[in-house]
Amino acid sequence: MSRYEHIKQAAYDANMxxxxxxxxxxxxxxxxxxxxxxxxxxxxxxxxxxxxxxxxKMVVVDFxxxxxxxxxxxxxxxxxxxxxxxxxxKIGGIVHTHSTYATSWAQAQxxxxxxxxxxxxxxxxxxxxxxxxxxxxxxxxxxHQTGFQILNHFEKLGLSYEEVExxxxxxxxxxTWGKTPEKAxxxxxxxxxxxxxxxxxxxxxxEAPRLKDAxxxxxxxxxxxxxxxxxxx
Amino acid sequence: MSRYEHIKQAAYDANMxxxxxxxxxxxxxxxxxxxxxxxxxxxxxxxxxxxxxxxxKMVVVDFxxxxxxxxxxxxxxxxxxxxxxxxxxKIGGIVHTHSTYATSWAQAQxxxxxxxxxxxxxxxxxxxxxxxxxxxxxxxxxxHQTGFQILNHFEKLGLSYEEVExxxxxxxxxxTWGKTPEKAxxxxxxxxxxxxxxxxxxxxxxEAPRLKDAxxxxxxxxxxxxxxxxxxx
Amino acid sequence: MSRYEHIKQAAYDANMxxxxxxxxxxxxxxxxxxxxxxxxxxxxxxxxxxxxxxxxKMVVVDFxxxxxxxxxxxxxxxxxxxxxxxxxxKIGGIVHTHSTYATSWAQAQxxxxxxxxxxxxxxxxxxxxxxxxxxxxxxxxxxHQTGFQILNHFEKLGLSYEEVExxxxxxxxxxTWGKTPEKAxxxxxxxxxxxxxxxxxxxxxxEAPRLKDAxxxxxxxxxxxxxxxxxxx
Amino acid sequence: MSRYEHIKQAAYDANMxxxxxxxxxxxxxxxxxxxxxxxxxxxxxxxxxxxxxxxxKMVVVDFxxxxxxxxxxxxxxxxxxxxxxxxxxKIGGIVHTHSTYATSWAQAQxxxxxxxxxxxxxxxxxxxxxxxxxxxxxxxxxxHQTGFQILNHFEKLGLSYEEVExxxxxxxxxxTWGKTPEKAxxxxxxxxxxxxxxxxxxxxxxEAPRLKDAxxxxxxxxxxxxxxxxxxx
Numbered sequence: 001m002s003r004y005e006h007i008k009q010a011a012y013d014a015n016m017x018x019x020x021x022x023x024x025x026x027x028x029x030x031x032x033x034x035x036x037x038x039x040x041x042x043x044x045x046x047x048x049x050x051x052x053x054x055x056x057k058m059v060v061v062d063f064x065x066x067x068x069x070x071x072x073x074x075x076x077x078x079x080x081x082x083x084x085x086x087x088x089x090k091i092g093g094i095v096h097t098h099s100t101y102a103t104s105w106a107q108a109q110x111x112x113x114x115x116x117x118x119x120x121x122x123x124x125x126x127x128x129x130x131x132x133x134x135x136x137x138x139x140x141x142x143x144h145q146t147g148f149q150i151l152n153h154f155e156k157l158g159l160s161y162e163e164v165e166x167x168x169x170x171x172x173x174x175x176t177w178g179k180t181p182e183k184a185x186x187x188x189x190x191x192x193x194x195x196x197x198x199x200x201x202x203x204x205x206x207e208a209p210r211l212k213d214a215x216x217x218x219x220x221x222x223x224x225x226x227x228x229x230x231x232x233x
Numbered sequence: 234m235s236r237y238e239h240i241k242q243a244a245y246d247a248n249m250x251x252x253x254x255x256x257x258x259x260x261x262x263x264x265x266x267x268x269x270x271x272x273x274x275x276x277x278x279x280x281x282x283x284x285x286x287x288x289x290k291m292v293v294v295d296f297x298x299x300x301x302x303x304x305x306x307x308x309x310x311x312x313x314x315x316x317x318x319x320x321x322x323k324i325g326g327i328v329h330t331h332s333t334y335a336t337s338w339a340q341a342q343x344x345x346x347x348x349x350x351x352x353x354x355x356x357x358x359x360x361x362x363x364x365x366x367x368x369x370x371x372x373x374x375x376x377h378q379t380g381f382q383i384l385n386h387f388e389k390l391g392l393s394y395e396e397v398e399x400x401x402x403x404x405x406x407x408x409t410w411g412k413t414p415e416k417a418x419x420x421x422x423x424x425x426x427x428x429x430x431x432x433x434x435x436x437x438x439x440e441a442p443r444l445k446d447a448x449x450x451x452x453x454x455x456x457x458x459x460x461x462x463x464x465x466x
Numbered sequence: 467m468s469r470y471e472h473i474k475q476a477a478y479d480a481n482m483x484x485x486x487x488x489x490x491x492x493x494x495x496x497x498x499x500x501x502x503x504x505x506x507x508x509x510x511x512x513x514x515x516x517x518x519x520x521x522x523k524m525v526v527v528d529f530x531x532x533x534x535x536x537x538x539x540x541x542x543x544x545x546x547x548x549x550x551x552x553x554x555x556k557i558g559g560i561v562h563t564h565s566t567y568a569t570s571w572a573q574a575q576x577x578x579x580x581x582x583x584x585x586x587x588x589x590x591x592x593x594x595x596x597x598x599x600x601x602x603x604x605x606x607x608x609x610h611q612t613g614f615q616i617l618n619h620f621e622k623l624g625l626s627y628e629e630v631e632x633x634x635x636x637x638x639x640x641x642t643w644g645k646t647p648e649k650a651x652x653x654x655x656x657x658x659x660x661x662x663x664x665x666x667x668x669x670x671x672x673e674a675p676r677l678k679d680a681x682x683x684x685x686x687x688x689x690x691x692x693x694x695x696x697x698x699x
Numbered sequence: 700m701s702r703y704e705h706i707k708q709a710a711y712d713a714n715m716x717x718x719x720x721x722x723x724x725x726x727x728x729x730x731x732x733x734x735x736x737x738x739x740x741x742x743x744x745x746x747x748x749x750x751x752x753x754x755x756k757m758v759v760v761d762f763x764x765x766x767x768x769x770x771x772x773x774x775x776x777x778x779x780x781x782x783x784x785x786x787x788x789k790i791g792g793i794v795h796t797h798s799t800y801a802t803s804w805a806q807a808q809x810x811x812x813x814x815x816x817x818x819x820x821x822x823x824x825x826x827x828x829x830x831x832x833x834x835x836x837x838x839x840x841x842x843h844q845t846g847f848q849i850l851n852h853f854e855k856l857g858l859s860y861e862e863v864e865x866x867x868x869x870x871x872x873x874x875t876w877g878k879t880p881e882k883a884x885x886x887x888x889x890x891x892x893x894x895x896x897x898x899x900x901x902x903x904x905x906e907a908p909r910l911k912d913a914x915x916x917x918x919x920x921x922x923x924x925x926x927x928x929x930x931x932x
């Protein structure tokens with residue numbers, strides 16, 4: 001039995017949630033699960049249909065994206081995951097999808113405005129959209145640079161990855177993360193729902209105002225922080 | 234056996250309809266069922282996935298939102314339910330969801346215009362949208378005040394809660410109610426359908442006229458009142 | 467055994483297709499099947515959920531809408547069906563739904579432009595939309611008059627009910643028909659699909675041109691008339 | 700046993716994917732599978748519902764569309780398939796659907812702009828849209844001419860059928876192809892997804908810019924060509 005069994009199982013379970021939640025077509029998505037003690041993460045093999053996945057097929061790589069265990073090539077997005085794990089020390093799982101509505105906002109190169117409490121229950125700012133990368137970054141080590149594009153955009157906006165667990169990469173698609181792979185998948189589903197409702201909101205009212213500050217604060221604090229009262233203790 | 238068995242079962246059954254009808258993602262919704270004689274209602278526990286619910290897990294609270302029976306925290310929206318039950322004496326069940334189209338109208342802060350007979354079969358006026366609350370109400374006892382925001386908007390518009398069984402809370406999401414929890418769930422599904430069709434109607438014809446008065450009257454009276462002839466006797 | 471067994475079974479089978487094809491929410495639709503020899507038709511009982519239907523529950527009425535067999539009230543739209551059966555002698559089944567896209571065009575009070583071959587495979591003209599009725603017609607025998615509103619609009623446009631098997635009733639919803647109940651249900655599904663694509667077409671190109679005459683003619687003749695070569699002989 | 704068993708099975712399997720992927724309503728689509736050695740292809744019989752298909756019912760025709768084996772009429776689009784097989788020697792399967800979003804772009808007579816990496820993962824140019832045919836082509840051997848309309852549009856744009864495996868036929872609907880029938884079906888599903896996201900992208904940002912060249916090149920080369928690193932070796 002592999003010493004990485006737990007993250008391979010966790011990565012497998014989380015990957016299998018993506019088609020169930022309607023977030024992927026064919027193989028257009030991947031989830032990873034990290035073991036901080038070992039300094040490695042398990043990730044979906046590249047190009048394998050979800051129905052053919054097993055926990056054993058998950059590929060284990062280190063934070064330099066070198067394969068530590070597994071016979072298959074890891075996801076082509078592995079280096080992006082590796083950069084985020086290395087720099088953001090408290091995340092336990094990462095998800096990348098091309099889900100319909102979130103990807104459309106990414107293609108439109110717009111941050112998703114905070115229009116309602118569904119959004120504010122999860123984060124207090126517009127969902128950020130990193131601009132497309134400079135040509136030199138694209139032509140170089142592309143997926144590695146995608147990780148830095150995300151880090152740089154968070155730094156530029158002064159955002160905390162612990163408070164904002166999602167981003168759109170302009171022209172490309174979303175990445176989400178969380179303390180666990182399950183939470184990262186949850187965030188991908190929330191993002192897709194918020195992305196759809198934001199588009200519909202603008203269609204219903206081109207001048208729809210952003211959510212007022214008092215509601216942003218109240219809804220986020222209902223679910224997060226010392227005074228939260230959502231869910232069970 | 235609990236003396237509240239009947240409302241716990243009723244609340245459970247009605248809650249389980251929400252995912253079946255496509256009205257909720259994860260835990261974004263809740264239903265309650267009232268016992269007027271006992272002065273209590275059963276409501277979904279907070280943050281518990283629908284697939285983990287059982288009738289036993291429903292939480293019974295009184296109209297001051299104090300827990301009367303149950304080991305879990307009740308829904309974070311419990312105080313809104315309590316206010317509505319206390320003031321509107323003939324309702325037997327209440328539903329809150331973040332369903333996609335209804336929530337988008339709420340985020341757009343627009344009442345849903347009455348465009349057709351599907352709408353008129355259920356109510357004769359635009360589906361009301363209460364404005365977002367004043368900051369002082371939000372910062373205080375928020376969910377309690379949400380109940381009053383709903384009551385006040387109905388009073389301002391001169392609406393009867395027995396004739397209009399649904400409202401959008403601006404920037405937030407819909408609430409519906411009815412004589413029974415099942416009827417309240419039915420109303421949530423009707424609202425979502427009417428909300429989608431109203432958006433599509435405006436996309437097809439920006440100048441779409443509201444339904445004429447004679448049709449509003451005819452369709453509502455087909456289903457309601459002493460001369461109704463829809464359904465079985 | 468009822469002498470109307472065959473039309474009760476046919477009406478039942480066709481009604482059960484509506485939820486399967488995603489054309490109805492709750493009880494918002496009905497299908498009837500006619501027996502021309504007997505001068506009667508079987509129709510869904512009013513307000514009964516599809517999952518509770520059985521062939522036995524179908525109600526048999528004559529062309530004056532008098533119940534000939536059955537213990538339940540027939541659909542509230544029965545008189546509309548009766549008028550169409552009486553005047554259009556070659557139709558064998560009628561469907562009424564509030565399907566999402568077709569109803570939205572009806573609410574927008576626009577005929578559906580013929581934009582492509584999917585439409586032309588089934589009819590050569592825009593899908594007609596009858597205007598809302600005069601108040602005097604609504605206040606009188608409403609469902610009876612709805613039948614005449616349909617007949618009158620076909621006459622005004624010079625359409626043949628054998629060539630055009632569908633209509634939108636302005637502010638209300640679609641009716642379709644055909645030589646058999648199955649064909650009428652098929653037409654309702656085609657209408658819904660064509661209605662969705664016409665809306666999307668205008669969203670992609672506000673100036674989208676109607677289909678050219680040569681394509682309209684060719685596609686319709688592929689499927690219909692003496693030179694048709696679609697399907698099996 | 701038929702000497703064409705393998706292509707009949709392959710055509711059957713691929714046809715059955717269309718309803719599973721949500722790409723067809725009723726019989727609005729067809730797939731064929733070619734045997735280059737025999738100079739024939741197997742295709743869906745015309746107008747037969749998918750649930751009634753069997754491998755035996757597939758019709759085998761040569762590149763002049765003459766039936767070589769089978770008791771049924773082949774798809775009415777057979778001649779279009781035949782022209783493409785005759786002229787494009789490396790394709791192994793062809794798909795025609797009326798899928799909702801791709802067909803709507805065809806009806807709008809617009810090529811689908813390349814807005815993101817989901818698109819660039821599959822092709823480096825806008826998805827082409829051939830103009831509607833001249834009347835003389837339509838009135839003649841229509842389906843045969845549809846094949847030439849596709850060939851001519853590729854020639855006019857200087858496109859390679861090996862790099863671009865999909866086209867919209869203006870006012871009509873999409874055709875896709877590939878080295879195998881499975882790949883052709885995959886391309887139809889990708890096209891539908893890209894078509895939906897392109898529409899949404901323009902709704903979110905009317906001025907959305909096309910994908911920059913460096914990203915187009917990078918994403919396509921990730922999946923294709925000598926330096927590809929997507930999928931397994």
